[in-house]
Amino acid sequence: MTIDPFSAADEFEHxxxxxxxxxxxxxxxxxxxxxxxxxxxxxxxDRFATIA
Structure with missing residues (x-):
């Protein structure tokens, strides 16, 4: 079975x-x-994450 990733992605809203x-x-x-x-x-x- 071969799946085309581009056609599969078209089925989802993004x-x-x-x-x-x-x-x-x-x-x-x-x-x-x-x-x-x-x-x-x-x-x-937490302080680092606030600054960064």
């Missing part, structure tokens, strides 16, 4: 959108988590 994906590695985050705990690490990650 819109073209621009998307940006970024992966960020926070240096020392594991050590920070071990030293200060999960709650503080989550706060740091």
């Amino acid at each position: 819109a073209d959108v621009d998307t940006v994906v970024i992966f960020v590695d926070i240096a020392g985050f594991t050590a920070f988590t071990e030293a200060h705990g999960d709650h503080r690490a989550a706060e740091l990650a």
Whole structure:
């Protein structure tokens, strides 16, 4: 069975959108988590996400 991906996609409603994906590695985050705990690490990650 051969499926044409273009004809299959036509069956679904969709819109073209621009998307940006970024992966960020926070240096020392594991050590920070071990030293200060999960709650503080989550706060740091949340503050970083707000800034970034």
